[in-house]
Amino acid sequence: MSPRTPASHPAPPPPRLVVVGSVGLDSIETAEARCEEALGGSAVYACAAASFFARTGMVGIVGEDFRAADRRRLERLGLDLRGLQTAPGRTFRWWGVYDRDMNNRSTRETQLNVFAHFEPALPAPYRAAPFVFLGNIAPALQRMVLAQISRPRLVMADTMDMWIRETPGDLNDVLRHVDIVAVNESEARHLSGEENLFAAARRIRRMGPSHVLVKKGEHGAFLLGPHGTMIAPAYPVERVRDPTGAGDAFAGGFMGALAAGGRVTPAALRRALTVGTVMASFIVEAFSLRRLERADGAAIRTRMDALRAMVRPG
Amino acid sequence: MSPRTPASHPAPPPPRLVVVGSVGLDSIETAEARCEEALGGSAVYACAAASFFARTGMVGIVGEDFRAADRRRLERLGLDLRGLQTAPGRTFRWWGVYDRDMNNRSTRETQLNVFAHFEPALPAPYRAAPFVFLGNIAPALQRMVLAQISRPRLVMADTMDMWIRETPGDLNDVLRHVDIVAVNESEARHLSGEENLFAAARRIRRMGPSHVLVKKGEHGAFLLGPHGTMIAPAYPVERVRDPTGAGDAFAGGFMGALAAGGRVTPAALRRALTVGTVMASFIVEAFSLRRLERADGAAIRTRMDALRAMVRPG
Numbered sequence: 001m002s003p004r005t006p007a008s009h010p011a012p013p014p015p016r017l018v019v020v021g022s023v024g025l026d027s028i029e030t031a032e033a034r035c036e037e038a039l040g041g042s043a044v045y046a047c048a049a050a051s052f053f054a055r056t057g058m059v060g061i062v063g064e065d066f067r068a069a070d071r072r073r074l075e076r077l078g079l080d081l082r083g084l085q086t087a088p089g090r091t092f093r094w095w096g097v098y099d100r101d102m103n104n105r106s107t108r109e110t111q112l113n114v115f116a117h118f119e120p121a122l123p124a125p126y127r128a129a130p131f132v133f134l135g136n137i138a139p140a141l142q143r144m145v146l147a148q149i150s151r152p153r154l155v156m157a158d159t160m161d162m163w164i165r166e167t168p169g170d171l172n173d174v175l176r177h178v179d180i181v182a183v184n185e186s187e188a189r190h191l192s193g194e195e196n197l198f199a200a201a202r203r204i205r206r207m208g209p210s211h212v213l214v215k216k217g218e219h220g221a222f223l224l225g226p227h228g229t230m231i232a233p234a235y236p237v238e239r240v241r242d243p244t245g246a247g248d249a250f251a252g253g254f255m256g257a258l259a260a261g262g263r264v265t266p267a268a269l270r271r272a273l274t275v276g277t278v279m280a281s282f283i284v285e286a287f288s289l290r291r292l293e294r295a296d297g298a299a300i301r302t303r304m305d306a307l308r309a310m311v312r313p314g
Numbered sequence: 315m316s317p318r319t320p321a322s323h324p325a326p327p328p329p330r331l332v333v334v335g336s337v338g339l340d341s342i343e344t345a346e347a348r349c350e351e352a353l354g355g356s357a358v359y360a361c362a363a364a365s366f367f368a369r370t371g372m373v374g375i376v377g378e379d380f381r382a383a384d385r386r387r388l389e390r391l392g393l394d395l396r397g398l399q400t401a402p403g404r405t406f407r408w409w410g411v412y413d414r415d416m417n418n419r420s421t422r423e424t425q426l427n428v429f430a431h432f433e434p435a436l437p438a439p440y441r442a443a444p445f446v447f448l449g450n451i452a453p454a455l456q457r458m459v460l461a462q463i464s465r466p467r468l469v470m471a472d473t474m475d476m477w478i479r480e481t482p483g484d485l486n487d488v489l490r491h492v493d494i495v496a497v498n499e500s501e502a503r504h505l506s507g508e509e510n511l512f513a514a515a516r517r518i519r520r521m522g523p524s525h526v527l528v529k530k531g532e533h534g535a536f537l538l539g540p541h542g543t544m545i546a547p548a549y550p551v552e553r554v555r556d557p558t559g560a561g562d563a564f565a566g567g568f569m570g571a572l573a574a575g576g577r578v579t580p581a582a583l584r585r586a587l588t589v590g591t592v593m594a595s596f597i598v599e600a601f602s603l604r605r606l607e608r609a610d611g612a613a614i615r616t617r618m619d620a621l622r623a624m625v626r627p628g
Contacts (some may be wrong), residue, residue: 006594100509195414197532198550218511219533222624231624233534233545236512270628310536312547312585313622 015057015080017259019046019252020145021135021158022115023060023084024092028244028287032098035242038288039070041092042135042158044247049279050133050256051077052300057126059083059145063091063114075291082123087114099314102216122148129260133251134178136160139170146177150310154264156180156213156255158248163221164190175208179264180223182213182251197222211269213254215247215265223273227266232273235281235307242287246280249292253279278303327437329371329394331573333360333566334459335449335472336429337374337398338406342558345414349556352602353384354568355406356449356472359559362603363392364447364570366614371440373397373459379403387603388590396437401428416557417531419589426563436462445573447565448492450474453484460491468578469526470494470569471476472562478504489522493578496527496565511536512543525583527568529561537587541580546587549595549621556601560594563606592617 001152005165021043027036043060050056057080064086074081092115095108120141127149134142134157142157157178163171164187177180181204183191191207192200201224202213209255211225218240254276278300335357340349357374364370371394378400406429410421434455441463448456448471456471457529460496471492477485478501486506489495495503495518506514514524515538527537532554534547568590575582592614599605 017542020337029499196552196554199552200551205585216533221529222547222550229550231547231550233536233547233625236536236543236545238510238513238516240510267628271628272628274627300480308627311625312584312628313588313625314586 001260011096012080012082013055015129015303016054017131017133017255018059018122018126018149019050019133019135019246019255020045020057020059020120020142021046021137022092023058023062023066024094024115026288027093028093028098028242028295029096030102030242031096033241033287035287037093039073040245040288042137042245042248044074044289045248045283046252046255047074047079048077048292049249049252049276049283051079052258052279052295052297053253053256053275054131054259055080056117056256057083057129057260059120059122059126061087061114061118062083063087063089066091073293077293083126085118085121089114089115094142096244097214098243102240104270105243115175120145120148130154130262131255132156134158134174135248135251137165137179139163139174142174143177146174152181152206154258156182156251157209158182158251161187161190162262163281172207173189175204178209178212179266180211181209182215182247184215184247186215188212200225211294213251215250217243217246220277221250221273223269225269230266230270230273232277233276233311235303236310237281237284240284243284243286246282249283250276250277250280274307275300275303277307326396326439327570328369329443331364331370331445331447331522331569332373332397332436332440332443332459332463333364333370333447333449333569334358334373334456335360335451335562336406336435337372337376337380338408339431340558340602341409342556343411344416344556345412345596347555347601351407353387354408354559354602355560356451356559358388358603359562359593359597360447360449360566360569361393361604362391362567363505363563363597364394364573365613366609367567367570367589368445368570369394370570370572371397371437371443372571373434373440375399375401375428375432377401377403378512380405380491382592391607397440398433399432399435401431403428410558412557416464416554420618433525434459434462435540444468444576445569446470446607447569448472448488449562449565453477453481453488456536457484457491460488468572470565471523472496472565473501473505475504476478489518490537492522492523494525494527496529496561497531502526502528503595505575515549527557527565529610531557535564535593537583539583542585544580544587546591547625549591549617550624551595554598558600558601559597563597564590564594566590588618591615591621
């Protein structure tokens with residue numbers, strides 16, 4: 001394999017944000033359309049969203065079949081790919097099918113492939129990153145990444161039902177070492193044993209993280225932290241083509257915005273929620289990164305302003 | 315029956331807001347508790363919420379078994395009950411059971427009783443009311459009420475799946491004569507044929523009303539109108555005891571706030587959404603009106619301020 005960084009850029013600056021997660025090829029079926037082996041994975045969606053705001057370094061693994069065109073798509077977003085390993089074998093693959101009600105989806109098949117033996121090893125320039133997003137991978141791998149970063153200012157971890165069920169010990173260990181945990185509605189209930197989402201978030205805070213981000217898909221998100229609750233309704237999207245990656249893009253936009261500003265104040269968190277909401281809205285409008293790749297600073301600002309006007313309470 | 319208005323108040327002022335809907339006795343079972351024959355019905359919840367803001371006249375019917383204590387509860391809220399008829403027979407009754415997930419409920423039994431022959435007749439002082447809320451009753455009855463009000467400034471109608479299915483002609487007629495229609499998620503989809511709620515609201519606007527209020531329960535509400543979309547997340551309630559009446563209280567608070575101010579501007583609509591959200595939050599914290607009856611202006615303002623702080627976008 002050729003080196004990731006062309007010789008004309010001898011020393012790219014270190015990333016402000018490091019993101020670890022899956023990099024894969026998704027085959028997705030909705031009631032209206034389908035796509036085959038499209039670039040996806042939690043690290044891809046989160047990094048793509050963050051790339052508009054902060055220098056972002058990806059940590060992940062792909063197989064030898066990973067397409068040069070997909071790598072170029074990531075490079076065109078300005079991502080630092082020095083942490084993206086290539087291993088012998090095939091890239092991670094996921095097949096998913098959505099109901100007509102896109103809140104329901106089922107997994108047809110997951111092929112871990114090279115991911116089965118992934119051992120994250122961070123390039124030296126990543127190790128001083130002040131902001132870290134541990135995307136949805138096994139909690140033990142999330143810990144392995146965290147152990148390689150010297151003194152991060154803010155760490156957010158995502159998780160999923162499978163880890164809550166199968167590796168609760170590892171997950172509890174992660175929760176004690178992160179500032180924010182991101183969960184969706186069912187994960188919040190599962191992790192806390194509470195049906196009510198606000199009660200669930202309050203209980204999860206007692207497990208370690210100072211902040212709990214509850215992602216509710218089309219109903220938006222809320223963040224519970226030491227300063228109370230911040231509520232962020234979703235950006236209205238009239239034609240949702242594929243919700244895959246919306247939560248990751250939300251998290252990536254959120255962390256990218258914080259990493260860009262560098263401060264973790266209530267005002268910064270509030271703005272980061274608006275950014276996350278808008279980045280997720282681009283993701284759901286097309287399969288893979290297709291709509292997000294066509295976004296730019298002006299399009300993002302337009303949606304942020306529109307969202308603020310719609311949400312401003314009276 | 316004795317007259318509704320004691321002789322010591324010879325001429326109460328006319329109501330600013332007239333509300334028609336059901337008045338009944340609800341028996342409700344949740345995963346955690348139950349109540350038997352508690353005061354309920356769409357007109358009761360809406361009027362109770364509106365009563366904190368504007369002089370509100372109730373239009374409805376009860377049987378001879380309607381308890382004097384329940385009537386006194388309504389009077390203590392300052393409601394104008396001159397439009398509440400008493401007819402021979404039994405009061406409307408509803409039995410409902412909620413799942414542990416309170417978004418799902420099933421009706422065990424509905425007894426129309428005196429409601430089966432209800433013909434709304436508005437007292438003279440109601441007929442010049444500038445604001446009208448047509449709560450959830452048969453569209454033909456909603457039209458009958460509307461026909462008796464001379465030149466209302468703003469009319470909102472609620473509806474339900476049953477009328478969409480069984481009396482679509484009557485409902486379409488109502489839609490052509492109201493300014494705002496309030497629907498929940500399933501009603502929005504059913505009425506429009508659109509799965510996406512924003513697309514559904516847009517389509518419903520073409521059926522007549524200039525504004526569509528979509529109520530999403532624990533996920534809040536949004537209002538689509540000529541000025542665009544206003545999004546109002548729900549007030550966080552950690553212990554929801556009984557969601558019955560939350561949508562009616564939302565609508566009542568919303569209309570009460572507008573009736574109090576008298577103007578229908580974007581700023582007034584925005585504030586009315588905040589009021590509706592807060593009034594619904596009191597309703598879900600206890601069966602029937604028990605929590606709302608203990609609220610006062612200070613408690614309402616406290617929640618409105620807290621909600622504004624939580625929702626303010628960054």
